[in-house]
Amino acid sequence: MKIGSELDKDEKKLMRKLFWRSGPMYISVNPVLMGGSGFAYALMPFINKFYKNKEDRAAALERETQYFSTTIPFASFVMGIAASMEKENAQSPDFDVSSINAIKTGLMGPLAGIGDSLFWGVWRVVCAGIAITLAKQGSFLAPILFLVMFNAINYICRYYGGVLGYSLGSKYISRIYQNGLIEVLTKAASVLGLIMVGAMTVSMVLFKTKINLVMGGKEILDLQNVLDTIFKNLVPVLITLGCFKLLRGKKAGIITILFGIVVISILLSFLGWV
Amino acid sequence: MYDAIIVALCVFIGVAGHEMFGMAMLSRPIVVAPLAGLLLGDLQTGLQVGASLEAIFMGVVNVGVTPSAEPAIAAGLATVFTIQMDGKLGAIIPLVWPLAIIGLQIINMIFSFVCGPFASKFLNYAKNDDQKRFVHLHFGLWVLHYVLYALLPFFAVLLGSSVVKQAINAIPHVIMNGLTVAGNLMPAVGMAMLLQMLWRNDLAIWYFLGIVLMAYFKLPMIAIAVIGAIVAIAIAERDLQLKKVTNAGVAVATNQGEAGTSEDFEEEDFFK
Known part of the structure; x- marks a missing residue:
């Protein structure tokens, strides 16, 4: 294998750590960060190695604790790239840190799309198909073969994905930085990231109202229809932008917003509006 | 009691192991059912139940919040009921299925309302570089999440499935409905955090392109x-060209000495 041959001994050790730490990315999964806390957990060894003082480490840790979601075997690839960018940031004083999350956000959507269909849609079905036949014949090997087959590919992908991401990042990010092209990259990555966040806002944030005006047994106003005529997914988009305004203006913390969402939702449910 | 503990343990090993070992598929019926069968002393039944349920669940991909049934709970319960009642799986499935559907709802509730509020804790620990607490919370949530998860199959076996179904139906519908609505809205906070990172007023239009492509064109993520x-x-190509032109302009200016400074200055401003 050629991948990662240029890494030194220390970096190879970090790669093994990345492999072990990227596996449990989703163990603390929650709707706000998804695998974001796991992402930061996986990057901790890199952050501790690259940054010597506490403020820089805290800033890096906070940066990496953001919404992140993708298929696990491909997650390490993004982690590798993020790690290489943290390294560049530690070495270069005027590195634009917003490029890190821009690139993460740009990559997670497409990788999740490919990863979910390859691993859940194709490879799992192949492995399960073989295992089902074995289980029907009463062989205890069925579950074992299923796990070994599926995870061999799963783990190989996860290990080499991390190495590939890190070495690609190390090679190109510093070259891009030295050529003064990082702002071009950041802008392009932010555009891709914003498009993906727009698409995710529609697919992840769901809302439907049940407000219905009925007069004499005839429906005269179906609010959801009216809202859809104005703009589809209008309410989720407005709620997302509202949360964004609150967070950016530091008017409310995450806990307050989450609590508000729960209270308002139950209230709306009592009124029969949702 | 023993049966209930074993089934809860198998469901825990399945779902918690699946996450701990990086999407390891331990939560699939083809694994959970034979494991439960083995521990309950009837591996063959476990294998048969596992094969049938895996085939049923083949199409069900658990990505995000989907209104389907939960495979690990279904597999654990189907195995123990088939062994206990010495019955045919066909007769057991109608008994197990409603519980597996409720199971998925409960799991979404745990996901949203037990794990959700901890998101800000993670950020607080990160801000203070408190890595020890961060890691403890990361693994602590894993235990909490999946122990709660395993309680449903535990009580279902201990008390019988009909009792559990009644207990859950006793929760007022408005509350459950409200919580579901809230759970569906919560990802808005994650999206808002990403926007906070990426937002630039001059680039904001692209956010709306993503919205239109998904809401109206209903394109797949990959497209x-x-x-x-x-x-x-x-955009990057145009920026590179602009950069080249600007750099060339600067180079020309330095070659000409002081002469064209003010003009070039204007030009540079224009390209910014």
Whole structure:
């Protein structure tokens, strides 16, 4: 294998750590960060190695604790790239840190799309198909073969994905930085990231109202229809932008917003509006 | 009691192991059912139940919040009821299925309302570089999440499935409905955090392109990603050309000495 041959001994050790730490990315999964806390957990060894003082480490840790979601075997690839960018940031004083999350956000959507269909849609079905036949014949090997087959590919992908991401990042990010092209990259990555966040806002944030005006047994106003005529997914988009305004203006913390969402939702449910 | 503990343990090993070992598929019926069968002393039944349920669940991909049934709970319960009642799986499935559907709802509730509020704790620990607490919380939530998860099959076996179904139906519908609505809205906070990172007033229009592509064109994520990449590359190429022109302008200016400074200055401003 050629991948990662240029890494030194220390970096190879970090790669093994990345492999072990990227596996449990989703163990603390929650709707706000998804695998974001796991992402930061996986990057901790890199952050501790690259940054010597506490403020820089805290800033890096906070940066990496953001919404992140993708298929696990491909997650390490993004982690590798993020790690290489943290390294560049530690070495270069005027590195634009917003490029890190821009690139993460740009990559997670497409990788999740490919990863979910390859691993859940194709490879799992192949492995399960073989295992089902074995289980029907009463062989205890069925579950074992299923796990070994599926995870061999799963783990190989996860290990080499991390190495590939890190070495690609190390090679190109510093070259891009030295050529003064990082702002071009950041802008392009932010555009891709914003498009993906727009698409995710529609697919992840769901809302439907049940407000219905009925007069004499005839429906005269179906609010959801009216809202859809104005703009589809209008309410989720407005709620997302509202949360964004609150967070950016530091008017409310995450806990307050989450609590508000729960209270308002139950209230709306009592009124029969949702 | 023993049966209940074993089934809860198998469901825990399945779902918690699946996450701990990086999407290891331990939560699939083909694994959970034979494991439960083995521990309950009837591996053959476990294998048969596992094969049948795996085939049933083949199409069900658990990505995000989907109104289907939960495979690990279904597999654990189907195995123990088939062994206990010495019955045919066909008769057991109608008994197990409603519980597996309720199971998925409960799991979404745990996901949203037990794990959700901890998101800000993670950020607080990160802000203070408190890595020890961060890691403890990361693994602590894992235990909490999946122990709660395993309680449903535990009580279902201990008390019988009909009792559990009644208990859950006793929760007022408005509350459950409200919580579901809230759970569906919560990802808005994650999206808002990403926007906080990426938002630039001059680039904000692209956010709405993503919205329109998904809401109206209903394109798959991957298609939107490719469109996004094309737009990003086109923008990067134009920026590179502009940069070249600006740099060339600066080079010419330095060659000419002081002469054209003010003009070039204007030009540079224009390209910014």
